[in-house]
Amino acid sequence: MGNKLERNALLLGVSAFLLLVFAIVITVAVPLMQDDLRVASAAAPRYDDPKVARGREIYIREGCFYCHTQQVRTVEHDAAFRAPAGEAEDGTPAGDRPTAPGDYAYDNPVLLGSERTGPDLKYVGHRLPSKDWHIAHLRDPRSTTPGSIMPSYNHLPYSDLDALAEYLLSLRDWSIPIKTLAVYPGPDILEATDDIIPEEYKDLENPFEVGDPQAVALAEKLIKEKACLTCHGQDMRGMDPSKGWATKPYPTDWYKASATHSEQFIYWIISEGTLTEAGTPSGMPSWRTLGLTDEERWALATYIKGLSQE
């Protein structure tokens, strides 16, 4: 056989081609016939909203997928990129798992990505649910995330940034209904008083004394890890329209909150997050559902409460 192939160019080419056909059959054709790769899961994002679809086109046009993945792997390395544990409408547990083929059923092209120069974005809508934050970040990434090497997209028209931000907010586990994530306080945080604290938060005891060095150290570590200051300002003085934050609730000035609010109130906000005037989740997520323990949330409340006593 070898001898014949050494003389017949066409036979040689056809043999090489048949070897390739074998590869196409097992690694392209068989997966195409596998149903579970095509059937959508409840978590799969849809693109019915034209603004979201437009945002996705801009995401592709600007090549965002070269630096951001959209897949949570089956390894522990990716744990922080999972959606928070929640409940679907029928009460079954949802979130807190690696991504599965059904989560991408409506994606064309699929944007799994191959490099993580920046963080995974599959569930960024849970981690950073504020449109204002995303627009501020897209315009000047280093103002919200010091040390970021993302390009500035200040040159894009507002309508593009708006659509892009809507798309990023849509990157969530769609089986978890937005409103049931937590009980949220309303948009006017600093005006609110202790009498709106829900029953279950009213009489809780802070396990730490204000100024407890152990609590302060834990809080400082968490503030860095969870990047709290990307919204609340590197000076902890909060955000408002003069600093480019357009809609309520504005990220709170911690010094003011510290002076006017109780530990229980601060602990409640950290635990449950806030809502916008429209009743949708704001940039302040529920850190309870995002996995911070009671102790960690009390440490943060203790830290903030301590600011007014420095």
Next chain:
Amino acid sequence: MVFSNAEGSASRNFFLTSVLWMAIGMSFGLFAAVLMIFPDLVRNIPILEYFTFGRVRPVHTNLVLFGWLTGAYFGTVFYMVPRLAGTKLWSERLGNATVVLHNIMMTSFAAALLLGYNTGREYAEQPWVNKLLVAAVFIMVIINVLMTFACRTEKELYVSAWYFIGALLTAPVIYIVGNQFLLPWNPVSGVNDAVINWFYGHNILGYWFTPVGIGAIYYLLPKMVGAPIWSHRLSMIGFWVIFFVYGPTGAHHLVNGPVPYWLQTVAIAFSVCLIVPVWTVLTNFYGTLSGRWGAVKESVPLKFLVSAMVFYFITCFQGPMQSLRSVSAITHFTSWVVGHAHLALLGTFSFIMFASIYYALPRLVGRQIWSVRLQEWHFWLSLIGFAMFFVSLTVGGLVQGSHWLANQSGSFIGSVTGQLPYNIVRAMGGALILGAQVLFIYNIFKSVTAGKRFEVESDAVAAAQA
């Protein structure tokens, strides 16, 4: 339009235009590397502000893969195939028309990406029209090569011819399947889209960049050291195993990801098997060189070939290892993979093409390489620049992956800021590589216009040149 029918002109024109695409493509690569250090470099500069990393990177990859490497491969095939067949190229006119179409195609490639026309699929970014141009270029080359072999006087097909024929008949199929069957709309969505994308993204290496590069070494090495290939049988085994084993490996780009577990396992198993053909090929090259290593000292093209073989050995050991689930968990998504890709495409296949151009061009234009000294500078600057580039990406990638492991991807920004020193060394290495290519391009254009007369018969001259 009338195209030249002069013997060797198509090959020469492919070489001379491909090096220009290399210079432009590598400049975009360096620009992208600098943007990672100074992300606000183009901010608020009219027009330039649109050229952010996400738009610059695909221009770099497309120009160096399709403009430079593929162009130089066509030049190599057009040079070697007539000599392997013992006849002239079937049609120099068709060959020169292919050169022109290839350059139009690459201009269109660059323009589309800079204007933001991107399909969202890595290495398959081009709009539909440009993909049709790719198919047209390949068909023109296939016709020319197969017709040349049909008219051959040499009955036996040497192993290089095997590799070229195998590559030309399989690579277009991979391109068509991988680009959603070359349809103007996209019939496949969901994770199958990624499965198909990586079938293409990996196999275009396996069935195009690898076999033509290996085929070129099989041609060049015996010529340069003046000895026949060590084992004919081994070369045959290597050929069939590569064409069998490479195909199902694509899904190793999706290891631990949202694709079926069995598909990952198949990809990993075949990836590990890739060690076999690679080592047969390298054993053969080593055997051919054995006892003749002194020649390497005398010849820059041979230095490029030997370095390429060393890099090929490393990259093909890395590849199977990083396909394993446990290793991939750390290295996947990091700059380690970027280093690996450059090891194959720059360190191995581009180095082979430098040797190919240094060998073929004097024989095509009848003039010697203008400056041996510049050749030496080209080699050493490329080698040192590449070493800096590769080591910084590899070490940086491990640092990145370890940061994610230690924090389970929390405090992510630390893995970004920690990359600064590696990004700086990477850009410096890239600048050296680009500088070396500027010397190379100057040297070969000088050779074509002002080189001394080249005598094919004179073995002494040939040995010094080759």
